[in-house]
Amino acid sequence: MSAQGTILVLDGTATNRIMLKVQLTAAWYHVVQGERLQGLAGLLRRSKPDLVLTSQTLPDGTAADVKKLVMANPDLIDVPVVAVAPQNDKAARLKALSDGLDDVLAYPFKDTFLLARVRSLLRTRAETQELQVSSPSDPIGFAEPTAAQIMPAEAARVAILTQSPNTGALWRNALSQQTQYKLSAHTPSNLHGFLLGPVPDAILFEVSACPSGLNLLADLKSRGITRHTVLIGVLEDDNAELASEALDRGADAICLTGFCPEETLLRLENQIARKTRRDQMRASLRRGVVESWVDPLTGLHNRRYAMRAMDQIAYQSAQAGQGLAVMLADLDHFKAINDTFGHSAGDCVLAEAATRMAKVVGSAGFIARVGGEEFMIGLSNTTQTKALELARHLCECIREKSFDLPDTLEPISVTVSIGLITTHPNESSHPPEPVQLEGLIKSADSALYAAKSGGRDQVQQSAA
Structure with a gap:
């Protein structure tokens, strides 16, 4: 297995598989190929991929079917599954996200954007793996039962960070009509006060070519209080270079071609659900570490x-x-x-x-x-x-x-x-x-x- 990770590519068309393999192997990823849903469960067990790239439609199924098979394997429950679409079809993208796919990439895409998205997804996967104990099928916590959700999805805090107050207000109003998230709007000028308040579960930010904006993204990812906060960027166009830069600076997901309330909410739900699981694992890990040093009867150290x-x-x-x-x-x-x-x-x-x-x-x-x-x-x-x-x-x-x-x-x-x-x-x-x-x-x-x-x-x- 390559040190970079194993990626499973699923597509019924051989030329599509070969093209993706060439792009990925050039970046030192180990690529495993498949073409249909039949036999996929066994292929997943044998290859143990870190990421799955699948065509939206296979000869005998869909990307949603692939996601279900991956989720059915306890060892792979945190493996991201990304659909590859033949064109940038908004309706198809929303359908894939609503089916639980972790992202949708549309042909044609540049190598830089593909590899940036792969790196971003694998970073998240690696972070989850680091929280695993020796038995990867069990959640962290020294074999204790899975904990209840730390925060229900509807109670999650989402901060909107835009260059102008008007844009932030528009985004907030559009999202507030479709979700119970606790929404707040901010600009870079009031960032200090924003960081002094309750830590948001997710930050929806406007991506611009301004260097200060990209530096702010990296700063948010490196700060202790926001290191685990979900960062979702919104671009007004399909600038692959800028999207790639944002992903490499720490964005967890990117919405191309402007703000779309439906797509934004789907991405927020997906990313916050993943964050909730990782938060549970960290909390369980902390409990396990504390308990390993404490005598349960007296409460003293052991x-x-x-x-x-x-x-x-x-x-x-x-x-x-x-x-x-x-x-x-x-x-x-x-x-x-x-x-x-x-x-x-x-x-x-x-x-x-x-x-x-x-x-x-x-x-x-x-x-x-x-x-x-x-x-x-x-x-x-x-x-x-x-x-x-x-x-x-x-x-x-x-x-x-x-x-x-x-x-x-x-x-x-x-x-x-x-x-x-x-x-x-x-x-x-x-x-x-x-x-x-x-x-x-x-x-x-x-x-x-x-x-x-x-x-x-x-x-x-x-x-x-």
Whole structure:
């Protein structure tokens, strides 16, 4: 497979297929060819295309049938399907877009426009692929069910950006009669205020040959707040060079030959639906990442996070010549709580203990649950005196107030034992010697064992 991507070309006429193949292979795309709907499902499975270019009509079907077959394959659900029309027929273009095709290209088209549109579509495809986990048939989110739509289509925000206020008002009025989108009209002169407001889901902009307009398009695509906003350009003519430039600057779609409310709405619906899916995938990815670092019972960080955090604290402390502390805290007689009152009661104790200790630690460091009833606390830029004082406060916050349990009349007393190890900067070492984290944790664990052996409900220190 070419590094540029695989493109499936479907056309019943051999000369059309050959012409497209020549254009695409010259740009280092891998081209697979087909001529009819029959056998297409198998061809899709074998070739796994990144993009499908299909004639509007095939010997045994239509471009809409091709789209349905592509969508039926879970691995290809985000593969764009583009219809190639024999002429620039507006009615046929609107029909194809209403059938769910991602775009319609009309013969004759220049190589520059074809390749710019292909690059644009493949960029979107690549962005979606980056959000996929190892099983591409599942949405991102670590095999969790598909999330509900983040924003219903009718509630989407669409900003109209034109050179003159009159043009923007005309476009807005025409669209408002056919959609429930939240429409707003702007000009480049009030762009700053526009960007301070709610981030639009899509921006419909007027494409002009003015360099500042194309630069603005690139700027919108590069800004953090509008990077994922759909950008749809409208050209007053069929200037292929200008359309190609707009696509390469970041436009997601282009409407040629002027503003058409019907075509604009179809493109908005298509692009916003794709954006909604990608937004869902990003949100699910963020949830998955957060959940991979968090203990679900206590809401604290987990062991995986703790080890990463301690690595970072150790490195930063060594570079800055500052001390650090590692504590291991273990609830005393926790097994007896589970055996006497049940595991649900034990869970309540863990959650409440975590809340109390997190409040004590505050912004001084981090606290994580690293085992059944064991917690790790890491402190940066600290001294032995400060760390010992905080450790004693941790013991007090558990001891000073009894724990209420479900279905139990009397609260119970709980204590915690803590092992502590602190390090001191070695000013004579240049460059600073890295702290051996594994050794620190072992020392803290030995100190915890000493606290348990010494009667529990206390802090024991280990020599650095």
